[in-house]
Amino acid sequence: MAAEPAVDQECVEGYLFTRGPPRVLLVRRPPRRGRIWVPVSGKVDATDPSFAEALRREIAEETGFTELASVEPLDWEVRFEGPDGRRWRLHSFRVELADAATPRLSREHDSFAWFTLPEARARLYYPDNQEALDRLAECIASALPAPPRADATPGPRAVVVPRVGPDLFAALRAGNHRKLALQVPAGLVRNAHDLAAQIREAVGVPVVIAARACFGACDFPSTSETPGVDGLIVLGHAQIPNVPLERTTYFVEMRDPGGDPEHLAELTEAAHVPRRLGLVASVQHLDLVPSFVAALTRRGYAVSLGSGDRRLQYPAQALGCNYTSAEAVEADVDAFLFLGTGRFHPLGLAFAVDKPVWSLDPLQGAVEPPIDRGALVRRRQLRVAGCRDARRWGILVSTFAGQNRNGTALSLQARARNRGLEAELFVADRIDPRDLEGRDVQAFVNTACPRIALDDAELYAKPILTVPEFLMAIGELPLEPYRFDTYH
Numbered sequence: 001m002a003a004e005p006a007v008d009q010e011c012v013e014g015y016l017f018t019r020g021p022p023r024v025l026l027v028r029r030p031p032r033r034g035r036i037w038v039p040v041s042g043k044v045d046a047t048d049p050s051f052a053e054a055l056r057r058e059i060a061e062e063t064g065f066t067e068l069a070s071v072e073p074l075d076w077e078v079r080f081e082g083p084d085g086r087r088w089r090l091h092s093f094r095v096e097l098a099d100a101a102t103p104r105l106s107r108e109h110d111s112f113a114w115f116t117l118p119e120a121r122a123r124l125y126y127p128d129n130q131e132a133l134d135r136l137a138e139c140i141a142s143a144l145p146a147p148p149r150a151d152a153t154p155g156p157r158a159v160v161v162p163r164v165g166p167d168l169f170a171a172l173r174a175g176n177h178r179k180l181a182l183q184v185p186a187g188l189v190r191n192a193h194d195l196a197a198q199i200r201e202a203v204g205v206p207v208v209i210a211a212r213a214c215f216g217a218c219d220f221p222s223t224s225e226t227p228g229v230d231g232l233i234v235l236g237h238a239q240i241p242n243v244p245l246e247r248t249t250y251f252v253e254m255r256d257p258g259g260d261p262e263h264l265a266e267l268t269e270a271a272h273v274p275r276r277l278g279l280v281a282s283v284q285h286l287d288l289v290p291s292f293v294a295a296l297t298r299r300g301y302a303v304s305l306g307s308g309d310r311r312l313q314y315p316a317q318a319l320g321c322n323y324t325s326a327e328a329v330e331a332d333v334d335a336f337l338f339l340g341t342g343r344f345h346p347l348g349l350a351f352a353v354d355k356p357v358w359s360l361d362p363l364q365g366a367v368e369p370p371i372d373r374g375a376l377v378r379r380r381q382l383r384v385a386g387c388r389d390a391r392r393w394g395i396l397v398s399t400f401a402g403q404n405r406n407g408t409a410l411s412l413q414a415r416a417r418n419r420g421l422e423a424e425l426f427v428a429d430r431i432d433p434r435d436l437e438g439r440d441v442q443a444f445v446n447t448a449c450p451r452i453a454l455d456d457a458e459l460y461a462k463p464i465l466t467v468p469e470f471l472m473a474i475g476e477l478p479l480e481p482y483r484f485d486t487y488h
């Protein structure tokens with residue numbers, strides 16, 4: 001039998017898919033490269049420990065996805081002559097994701113879409129891509145176990161109410177609870193006693209106040225922190241759809257439709273905010289969005305509202321760790337306007353999108369000029385550069401249901417070790433800089449709330465990086481474009 005000719009360049013490609021019903025992610029090359037639809041793919045580097053790891057690296061670079069449920073070979077390979085005239089070989093993989101999240105595209109592609117299998121087959125340009133896709137379809141139809149039925153056993157319920165008042169009290173009474181816990185965000189701590197007393201009186205059951213500091217709807221108190229409690233009241237946050245509930249949870253979103261939309265549109269125009277505009281809001285101000293968009297439209301604005309991934313409950317909503325609703329419309333706008341109070345969300349948005357970010361406080365009627373993204377990014381890049389020589393890393397992992405990225409942490413640890421670096425996992429529920437003092441590491445990478453590394457870095461005795469920044473520091477991602485650590 002004739003020997004197979006030698007291969008000059010190994011390549012990998014990944015068919016990223018979700019189940020129920022199946023969707024496949026394809027990306028589109030820009031016009032200079034034919035504007036064709038292809039799977040994520042790339043060359044295997046000499047430093048890649050395996051084909052699967054090479055693909056993980058390519059997926060992180062081309063989509064920003066680092067949390068992959070599985071990476072399995074499709075047992076399909078193609079040999080062809082590469083553009084450099086050398087012999088290339090391509091290995092295909094199926095890559096399962098938990099959900100059809102929004103990728104953060106690199107400059108190699110100008111569009112993406114999650115297609116059904118027939119749609120994807122019709123769009124794929126190369127016949128060998130179509131054959132690999134057929135193999136994926138066979139796997140999904142036969143070999144892969146069926147996904148668990150979401151409705152097999154009714155889980156704890158989420159109840160959403162706009163404000164504290166009769167609707168909340170009626171829902172709590174209907175819930176027939178033995179004991180309730182109340183969690184309030186930092187800004188409402190002073191009101192917590194009054195609110196607990198109101199609820200106790202209206203519902204007629206004991207109410208305890210969760211004392212631990214709360215970051216968001218990702219870290220509400222567990223059953224072990226609040227024993228005997230069978231109903232939880234979370235104030236000031238929308239439900240995060242991908243955070244599992246342990247018991248019936250009442251999300252009191254504290255909606256505030258305050259602000260005159262006409263006046264706010266007038267202020268926006270007077271501040272010369274660009275007219276092709278993406279609008280993003282905190283959950284408290286989402287009720288103002290329709291009338292504000294209408295007022296802007298009457299003034300000649302083209303306003304885009306995007307829908308985010310499985311971490312965002314509402315279109316146009318912003319979370320400090322997730323701006324996929326903005327990323328979904330980034331190509332259609334010249335600037336973003338954040339509707340809400342404070343600097344927390346505009347700062348995160350400025351890291352996440354490469355467009356000017358203005359902000360408008362609807363209650364104060366104040367427009368803030370755009371944040372200097374370049375300065376923010378340069379500061380972070382300097383921090384990354386300062387960690388390039390670090391040999392001993394601490395990888396921070398939170399056990400909070402909505403902040404836990406254990407899989408990512410293990411993957412980072414493997415990547416560090418493959419490069420001859422030391423990397424230990426440090427596990428806690430709440431990541432607290434005081435618990436990390438004196439640790440024998442040179443730098444930390446944080447897999448918990450991404451904002452810890454961006455906003456609280458000064459509280460840590462050692463440099464602390466986000467997940468993409470860590471990959472930049474160890475040479476697995478370029479410094480440009482800067483990537484925000486989105487929690488999907």
Ligand code: SF4
Nearest residue numbers: 215216218320321449
């Ligand atoms: S991970 Fe951080 S930014 Fe995201 S919801 Fe939780 S506290 Fe907020």
